[in-house]
Amino acid sequence: MNYDLIIARYGEVGLKSHKVRSRFEKRLIRNMESSIEAEIDIDQARIFIFPQNFDDAINKLSKIFGVVSYSPAVATHTTFDEVEDTLLKYVDELEKNNLINPNTKFAIRCRRVGTHDFTSQEFAAFAGSVVVKKLGCPVDLSNPDLEIFIEVRDNDTYIYHEKIPGPGGLPLGTQGKVVVLLSSGIDSPVAAYLMMKRGCQVIALYCDNAPYTSSKALKKNEDIINQLQTYASGAPIKRRIVKYGDYLSKCQNDAPSRMTCILCKSGMYQLAAMLAKDMHALAIVDGNSLGQVASQTLPNILATREDVDVPIFSPLIGMDKVEISRIAEKIGTFDISKLDDGGCKAVPRYPETNANINQVHEARENMGQKTEILNAFKTIKF
Ligand SMILES: Nc1ncnc2c1ncn2[C@@H]1O[C@H](COP(=O)(O)OP(=O)(O)OP(=O)(O)O)[C@@H](O)[C@H]1O
Numbered sequence: 001m002n003y004d005l006i007i008a009r010y011g012e013v014g015l016k017s018h019k020v021r022s023r024f025e026k027r028l029i030r031n032m033e034s035s036i037e038a039e040i041d042i043d044q045a046r047i048f049i050f051p052q053n054f055d056d057a058i059n060k061l062s063k064i065f066g067v068v069s070y071s072p073a074v075a076t077h078t079t080f081d082e083v084e085d086t087l088l089k090y091v092d093e094l095e096k097n098n099l100i101n102p103n104t105k106f107a108i109r110c111r112r113v114g115t116h117d118f119t120s121q122e123f124a125a126f127a128g129s130v131v132v133k134k135l136g137c138p139v140d141l142s143n144p145d146l147e148i149f150i151e152v153r154d155n156d157t158y159i160y161h162e163k164i165p166g167p168g169g170l171p172l173g174t175q176g177k178v179v180v181l182l183s184s185g186i187d188s189p190v191a192a193y194l195m196m197k198r199g200c201q202v203i204a205l206y207c208d209n210a211p212y213t214s215s216k217a218l219k220k221n222e223d224i225i226n227q228l229q230t231y232a233s234g235a236p237i238k239r240r241i242v243k244y245g246d247y248l249s250k251c252q253n254d255a256p257s258r259m260t261c262i263l264c265k266s267g268m269y270q271l272a273a274m275l276a277k278d279m280h281a282l283a284i285v286d287g288n289s290l291g292q293v294a295s296q297t298l299p300n301i302l303a304t305r306e307d308v309d310v311p312i313f314s315p316l317i318g319m320d321k322v323e324i325s326r327i328a329e330k331i332g333t334f335d336i337s338k339l340d341d342g343g344c345k346a347v348p349r350y351p352e353t354n355a356n357i358n359q360v361h362e363a364r365e366n367m368g369q370k371t372e373i374l375n376a377f378k379t380i381k382f
Pocket residue numbers: 180181182183184185186187188189205206207208209268285286287288293295
């Protein structure tokens with residue numbers, strides 16, 4: 001198919017006030033321009049993309065948040081003769097690609113913006129008659145095998161047959177920055193993706209538990225971030241790594257062993273809060289799903305968040321593993337996350353599942369958490 005352009009549509013952005021919408025539209029276009037080589041215009045809630053490479057643009061648009069659907073299209077002028085001529089060529093191409101034949105039930109869907117001396121129904125009937133004359137195929141408006149869309153916008157008319165779904169959400173970068181505690185597991189990459197979909201730029205903090213975890217875990221974290229970067233056009237993920245092994249040793253040596261995981265998570269939140277303040281992020285995000293593992297019971301979630309003065313979001317809290325894994329597969333992180341990295345050797349045999357906030361508070365004081373976290377923070381490279 002020889003297309004002239006791609007028409008993209010946005011969803012939620014259109015519900016905003018005029019001022020906010022115009023800011024979000026600009027950001028959406030900027031995000032598109034940073035990964036697609038194209039000339040891009042916007043007119044009345046439609047984005048017109050004239051790419052250098054169509055396949056590449058079609059691929060990239062599926063990963064740009066804010067886009068709800070898009071259609072490769074041909075363009076012509078709004079006259080009966082020119083639309084007939086262009087439609088005949090378009091149908092020729094559809095036929096060559098086995099998308100239409102004399103038995104295909106089809107419908108023309110016409111939309112119109114502007115002042116014309118015909119209605120949308122009249123124009124659809126005209127376009128339908130062009131197709132019937134050419135192929136003799138039956139019109140079926142309620143249950144067609146193929147829909148051909150004709151979009152008339154003043155003097156320009158666009159013809160297309162596909163509406164490819166985009167990822168939806170809000171344009172990346174419109175909702176500020178968040179620090180995501182991003183491990184090498186299945187869940188936190190999905191949490192990061194969902195926050196990106198809501199428009200947040202991600203700062204990914206990885207706590208490197210070496211020598212309790214292997215270099216494979218660190219490599220997996222890098223590969224996961226590279227995969228998530230394909231969705232981050234216009235607001236790339238910033239990766240930060242903290243050396244966390246010494247802190248974990250201190251937890252093991254100076255606190256009851258059943259507390260290690262609680263103190264580990266509590267320390268991660270403290271670090272994430274410091275990083276958030278340092279990098280002007282307004283929230284922390286984790287991959288918790290209620291009750292999934294020992295560290296994610298309600299008492300433990302409460303105890304690990306004590307003294308954290310930055311909001312913590314857990315976008316997966318109500319999802320089960322199957323739902324989370326399905327998203328991980330869709331976004332391409334599942335196969336990386338599921339690779340065996342040997343796990344964390346600091347996990348005790350019997351981790352606490354019902355933490356008492358006072359006891360955790362005492363354990364944090366006794367192990368000198370504040371100093372240990374300050375020391376760990378210094379290992380982050382900026
Ligand atoms: N090494 C780490 N670096 C950064 N964040 C981490 C790390 N380990 C765990 N977290 C955070 O704590 C949350 C819960 O921890 P848990 O030990 O259950 O994670 P996991 O199973 O290793 O990874 P995930 O939850 O991402 O599948 C994670 O979702 C993640 O947000």
